[in-house]
Amino acid sequence: MEDWLVLQNFYEGLMAMSKGHVDAAAGGAFLYLTINEATALIEKMVANQSWGEGRKTQKGSQSAKEADVLAAKIDLLLQRMDGHVQIPTWTPSKQ
Secondary structure, three states: OOHHHHHHHHHHOOOHHHHHHHHHHHOOOHHHOOHHHHHHHHHHHHHHHOOOOOOOOOOOOHHHHHHHHHHHHHHHHHHHHHOOOOOOOOOOOOO
């Protein structure tokens, strides 16, 4: 999958609040960034927020759940862009 398409799928898979945060961090629309700019922004966000490293959250908090989902998506995105994760392909079953 092309990097631009991975970035677009990542962004479109975010909840509205997360899209707003990513757009704000981008200084405008995230999808208007170049691939290099978008990747650098995501890496900076990961470095500054310590995604996945024992975040302290309150159970049941909607924002905590959204942060966990965003963290997982960012991790997967970076793995795909580094080529460490194979993107599953769907083939129709022959039944």
